[in-house]
Amino acid sequence: MERVKRIFRLIHLSVWVLFTLAIVLQLKSDTDAHWRSTTAGFITTCLYVFYGHFYLLTLTTGKRKGRDYWLRLAGIALTAPLCFLLFHQQPFDFGYYSMHLITTVPIFLFLSWLARVTENLVLNTIRKEQLEKQAVEAELVNLKSQINPHFLFNTLNNIHTLVYKQAPAAPEAVMHLASLMRYMIYESNAATVPLTREMDYLRDYVSLQQLRYKHSPVVDLQIEGETESCYIAPLLFIHLLENAYKHSPARLEPGDLKVRVEIQDDILAFSVQNTIGKKSTNALEEPGGIGLPNVRKRLALLYPDQHTLTIQNTGETFTVALTIQGLHLPAHERKAHLLHH
DSSP: OHHHHHHHHHHHHHHHHHHHHHHHHHHHHTTOTTHHHHHHHHHHHHHHHHHHHHHHHHHTTTSOOOHHHHHHHHHHHHHHHHHHHHHOSSSOOHHHHHHHHHTHHHHHHHHHHHHHHHHHHHHHHHHHHHHHHHHHHHHHHHHHHHHHHHHHHHHHHHHHHHHHTTOTTHHHHHHHHHHHHHIIIIITTSSOEEHHHHHHHHHHHHHHHHTTOSSSOSEEEEEESOOTTOEEOTTSSHHHHHHHHHTSOSSOOTTOEEEEEEEETTEEEEEEEEEOOTTOOOTTOOTTOOHHHHHHHHHHHHSTTSEEEEEEEOSSEEEEEEEEEOTTOOHHHHHHHHHHO
16 A cells, blocks of 8 residues: 555656646746746645645545535635745736636646545555455455364364274374374465375375275275366365265275366366265255355355356265366466456
């Protein structure tokens, strides 16, 4: 905001310097012997009217123009021509006074009003955009903060079970959790993270969950395309994968959960499919959790008009498919796009 105000001050200074030069050149071309005093008187009058009214409008911004405003405005208008007469080398001339009162004063009163309105419009627009941006960022932080306790609650329950059974896999589970929490606390604070890192996070999560099963991996994870050059909002896919585990049968067979990630040009296609357990609740309704509503809100804020989220329930399988466009956008362009929406 201060930078914008400095720009306006620079514009004011530049305009007045150019205006003064124009007056000097005009008077010198007219061979006015008193061009110096005339220029000084005229510019002083213009400055007095312009900034007197400009700051009067500043004091009354957003307020109803009452009697004090009109009295001060009348005082500025009536005393302004006297500034010119102070530099005039002859006794008080009512003709000069009347001429400036009728011509110069109304023009610069209008110009000062126009300048004040323009600056207010620009500053208010910037303030509004900043408030909207802060609101979006605050909501994103709130949504992301909901992820950590929810995920930690579920994972600690799993580790508690392993420890209670004195399973040899318990120490390994703690290490997996430490790796996941390190990513969530230290790396996921960025606006975007490399897609490869997000995929590593999902693999760690799958490895942690796999400790619950004795047979071959229950998750069939396949990644196609160049993930190295893509960046994505962090912690965006974890709920989709969590839901797949939660609403699957208690006994999972190898490959029952299918996760597909495909990168083509600047489009990411992510899908997760699971078989439906007999006692599974609706995947959209998660008592004590946040689930898909959280994902929907984050997508709406992070990728407006750049994503599609589809859900298919066949009665035997549940599939969530997410498509995101514009993955190669630089961070500053993505923020500008978000602010626009």
